[in-house]
Amino acid sequence: MIAEILSTGDEIRSGATVDTNSAYIAQKLELAGMEVVRHTCVGDDMAALVSVLEEIGHRAQTAVVTGGLGPTVDDLTAAAAARAAGVELVLDPAALDAVRSYFESRGRTMSRSNEKQAFFPAGAEPLMNPMGTAPGFCCQIDRCFFFFLPGVPAEMRRMLSEIVLPRLEIIQGKDKATALSRTITTFGLTESATGERLAGCEAMFPGVKLGFRVKFPEIHVKLYVRGQDERSLAATLQTATEWVTAQLGEKVLCVDGSSIEKVVGRLLRQQGATVAIAESCTGGLISDWLTNVPGSSDYFLFSGVTYSNDAKTQILAVSPDTLKQYGAVSEETVKEMAAGARRIAGATYGLATSGIAGPDGGTAEKPVGTVCIGLATPDVLTGHRYYFPFGHRLRNKEIFAASALDVLRRALMKSFLDRHAF
Amino acid sequence: MIAEILSTGDEIRSGATVDTNSAYIAQKLELAGMEVVRHTCVGDDMAALVSVLEEIGHRAQTAVVTGGLGPTVDDLTAAAAARAAGVELVLDPAALDAVRSYFESRGRTMSRSNEKQAFFPAGAEPLMNPMGTAPGFCCQIDRCFFFFLPGVPAEMRRMLSEIVLPRLEIIQGKDKATALSRTITTFGLTESATGERLAGCEAMFPGVKLGFRVKFPEIHVKLYVRGQDERSLAATLQTATEWVTAQLGEKVLCVDGSSIEKVVGRLLRQQGATVAIAESCTGGLISDWLTNVPGSSDYFLFSGVTYSNDAKTQILAVSPDTLKQYGAVSEETVKEMAAGARRIAGATYGLATSGIAGPDGGTAEKPVGTVCIGLATPDVLTGHRYYFPFGHRLRNKEIFAASALDVLRRALMKSFLDRHAF
Numbered sequence: 083m084i085a086e087i088l089s090t091g092d093e094i095r096s097g098a099t100v101d102t103n104s105a106y107i108a109q110k111l112e113l114a115g116m117e118v119v120r121h122t123c124v125g126d127d128m129a130a131l132v133s134v135l136e137e138i139g140h141r142a143q144t145a146v147v148t149g150g151l152g153p154t155v156d157d158l159t160a161a162a163a164a165r166a167a168g169v170e171l172v173l174d175p176a177a178l179d180a181v182r183s184y185f186e187s188r189g190r191t192m193s194r195s196n197e198k199q200a201f202f203p204a205g206a207e208p209l210m211n212p213m214g215t216a217p218g219f220c221c222q223i224d225r226c227f228f229f230f231l232p233g234v235p236a237e238m239r240r241m242l243s244e245i246v247l248p249r250l251e252i253i254q255g256k257d258k259a260t261a262l263s264r265t266i267t268t269f270g271l272t273e274s275a276t277g278e279r280l281a282g283c284e285a286m287f288p289g290v291k292l293g294f295r296v297k298f299p300e301i302h303v304k305l306y307v308r309g310q311d312e313r314s315l316a317a318t319l320q321t322a323t324e325w326v327t328a329q330l331g332e333k334v335l336c337v338d339g340s341s342i343e344k345v346v347g348r349l350l351r352q353q354g355a356t357v358a359i360a361e362s363c364t365g366g367l368i369s370d371w372l373t374n375v376p377g378s379s380d381y382f383l384f385s386g387v388t389y390s391n392d393a394k395t396q397i398l399a400v401s402p403d404t405l406k407q408y409g410a411v412s413e414e415t416v417k418e419m420a421a422g423a424r425r426i427a428g429a430t431y432g433l434a435t436s437g438i439a440g441p442d443g444g445t446a447e448k449p450v451g452t453v454c455i456g457l458a459t460p461d462v463l464t465g466h467r468y469y470f471p472f473g474h475r476l477r478n479k480e481i482f483a484a485s486a487l488d489v490l491r492r493a494l495m496k497s498f499l500d501r502h503a504f
Numbered sequence: 505m506i507a508e509i510l511s512t513g514d515e516i517r518s519g520a521t522v523d524t525n526s527a528y529i530a531q532k533l534e535l536a537g538m539e540v541v542r543h544t545c546v547g548d549d550m551a552a553l554v555s556v557l558e559e560i561g562h563r564a565q566t567a568v569v570t571g572g573l574g575p576t577v578d579d580l581t582a583a584a585a586a587r588a589a590g591v592e593l594v595l596d597p598a599a600l601d602a603v604r605s606y607f608e609s610r611g612r613t614m615s616r617s618n619e620k621q622a623f624f625p626a627g628a629e630p631l632m633n634p635m636g637t638a639p640g641f642c643c644q645i646d647r648c649f650f651f652f653l654p655g656v657p658a659e660m661r662r663m664l665s666e667i668v669l670p671r672l673e674i675i676q677g678k679d680k681a682t683a684l685s686r687t688i689t690t691f692g693l694t695e696s697a698t699g700e701r702l703a704g705c706e707a708m709f710p711g712v713k714l715g716f717r718v719k720f721p722e723i724h725v726k727l728y729v730r731g732q733d734e735r736s737l738a739a740t741l742q743t744a745t746e747w748v749t750a751q752l753g754e755k756v757l758c759v760d761g762s763s764i765e766k767v768v769g770r771l772l773r774q775q776g777a778t779v780a781i782a783e784s785c786t787g788g789l790i791s792d793w794l795t796n797v798p799g800s801s802d803y804f805l806f807s808g809v810t811y812s813n814d815a816k817t818q819i820l821a822v823s824p825d826t827l828k829q830y831g832a833v834s835e836e837t838v839k840e841m842a843a844g845a846r847r848i849a850g851a852t853y854g855l856a857t858s859g860i861a862g863p864d865g866g867t868a869e870k871p872v873g874t875v876c877i878g879l880a881t882p883d884v885l886t887g888h889r890y891y892f893p894f895g896h897r898l899r900n901k902e903i904f905a906a907s908a909l910d911v912l913r914r915a916l917m918k919s920f921l922d923r924h925a926f
Contacts, residue, residue: 155703
């Protein structure tokens with residue numbers, strides 16, 4: 083089935099925002115057995131929208147459109163779809179009720195402009211949006227069946243998986259190809275180094291397609307297979323996953339696409355362990371990540387974001403002599419920070435960072451990109467220094483935070499293996 | 505000058521790679537005064553490439569194409585351009601020498617497949633690539649002047665700025681249009697409420713285009729103007745900005761597109777003040793945001809991410825009686841948390857959050873989405889409760905964090921006004 087993707091909005095057209103929706107939709111449609119042949123983006127302009135909808139209507143069998151469903155004057159998608167289909171815009175009372183009760187359920191009153199969101203091309207079917215006020219809709223334009231979804235990624239993703247993909251499944255019927263995929267989360271190699279270690283994968287496993295997605299600082303390795311026989315596809319995928327895992331060794335965090343904070347959280351929970359953090363250069367990012375995982379209060383006890391030296395001595399009981407002799411960014415200081423966080427929170431593990439995220443504060447001996455990571459376990463206290471050449475404050479915070487979590491992950495793995503050794 | 509952008513390649517088409525090139529090129533072209541009306545992406549397929557090149561050749565005045573210039577069989581761009589232009593592919597001896605010397609200068613031998621990279625549509629002009637083996641080229645197809653660049657971002661970016669933009673400057677000559685824009689950061693209204701308050705803006709300021717971008721939980725209002733006379737455009741933009749600011753009042757954080765943490769940081773710095781945070785439900789996100797701003801160590805002293813009650817009492821000296829009587833999520837507890845953070849860090853301001861981010865932990869009285877925000881200033885100690893109906897853990901953390909920073913921002917504004925009152 084030939085599919086196209088259209089993203090709309092001046093922020094995408096002008097380049098103010100990178101369009102990540104189209105790649106996401108393309109992947110999902112391809113996995114669902116469709117052939118995505120083209121993506122297009124146009125701005126919030128009625129003539130441009132109408133003409134691109136007519137073109138796609140003529141070329142494709144199905145299309146997913148994102149954006150332009152909001153309540154403001156620059157949201158033109160429904161009106162453009164009506165023109166391209168040659169029909170009127172009509173009010174859908176059920177959709178109006180849904181928008182109104184979205185507001186009422188949250189104790190708010192629907193504003194007049196939101197009424198606009200309940201108008202659709204005549205004959206279109208509204209698609210409820212469980213996460214926001216903008217309903218989507220689907221309708222036929224020329225030869226093509228269109229799905230119109232909001233541009234907000236979280237809303238689009240949920241409606242794509244809950245509404246669009248199941249319908250396409252039915253439309254495709256039994257001619258549908260099966261596609262399976264596996265996402266392997268890795269940390270610690272560049273994208274090109276990861277690619278080099280996996281060279282020859284596609285030749286070794288015919289039918290397997292290899293892809294890489296940089297979710298900085300993680301690299302996600304994707305394996306896809308497509309065909310008719312689901313059981314043999316699954317077996318091929320499994321063998322290829324094992325080969326990739328063997329090639330990348332300890333750089334593999336998991337084979338289900340989870341993020342590092344989720345992997346660390348699972349290991350802590352498995353072992354009934356808890357953690358406390360002392361963050362300097364990472365500024366709260368490690369705790370933010372850890373607490374993004376639902377249920378993290380079971381193992382995450384405390385983080386002290388001790389940016390100033392005073393905070394380090396007063397809250398974490400780092401010795402002023404250590405700070406004076408070795409500096410805040412040193413193996414010695416992060417060891418004391420980790421031990422302090424562990425002690426005051428009564429945690430199984432203490433993890434600490436101190437480094438130079440930049441843009442200022444670097445020296446010849448400790449340039450921007452230097453980080454020291456300390457770990458206090460029930461048995462040992464360690465501190466190590468690392469250097470990353472990214473030269474960008476936010477990237478540095480991210481690579482520092484992920485590196486610290488990876489230090490903890492390896493300790494947790496080791497503890498697990500030690501306890502389960504023969 | 506009407507411009508289009510085309511990205512080519514199966515990795516983009518299938519969604520394995522997010523296309524960041526097109527947004528980058530769009531921004532640069534718009535800043536150079538061009539009007540980018542459409543982006544398209546097609547895969548490594550001869551028929552698709554030829555037909556999209558013909559379409560763009562018919563619609564646009566100039567176009568930038570990326571990808572498909574490499575040495576492998578799936579690199580089809582030059583051949584497709586020749587077909588679309590109705591000419592032959594011919595060998596360019598100078599380009600062949602350039603590719604050969606690229607290899608020789610690195611002590612390597614050019615492989616046969618690289619010879620392909622010196623073939624261009626007859627009449628095209630090769631564009632040297634200073635960073636890689638793939639030369640680009642430019643040529644006319646139908647009414648449009650095309651620039652073909654490599655897909656590797658670093659190579660594309662350098663060739664765009666060193667070759668394409670200077671040529672477009674000359675081609676545009678004195679017809680060149682100027683485009684100006686202004687981004688107004690707002691917080692505290694929904695997108696639709698923001699749109700309603702600004703209804704009539706485009707009618708009142710002819711030539712001004714109004715756009716909205718949800719950068720959750722901020723709403724960014726964008727004003728664009730385009731024309732020939734830069735001075736009058738700037739004046740129009742300024743008047744429109746003042747009108748928008750008046751309509752939105754205290755919901756406006758700034759008129760330069762800065763994020764809330766940057767605005768708060770500027771106010772703290774202006775007043776020589778410092779801040780300490782006590783975070784429960786926001787889990788470190790407030791401190792992460794604040795420390796994303798370079799130089800934040802001047803005013804950010806400490807954050808205690810006190811997830812457990814023990815951490816609240818031991819580190820922030822919250823009274824166990826308060827926790828017992830009112831609960832962790834209460835006005836009373838966040839007041840003590842804010843006061844505790846302020847005291848132990850010796851900061852001018854103490855800011856605290858405690859709430860229920862979900863998905864679990866809600867009750868009838870304190871449902872998921874409830875947050876209490878405490879603020880300790882040199883003069884007063886306040887605690888307030890808010891409720892947000894987003895029902896999603898990460899969104900709740902973000903709206904809680906932004907609300908807390910907004911409480912601090914208003915206090916800083918008030919303190920500034922008080923001190924500068926007549």
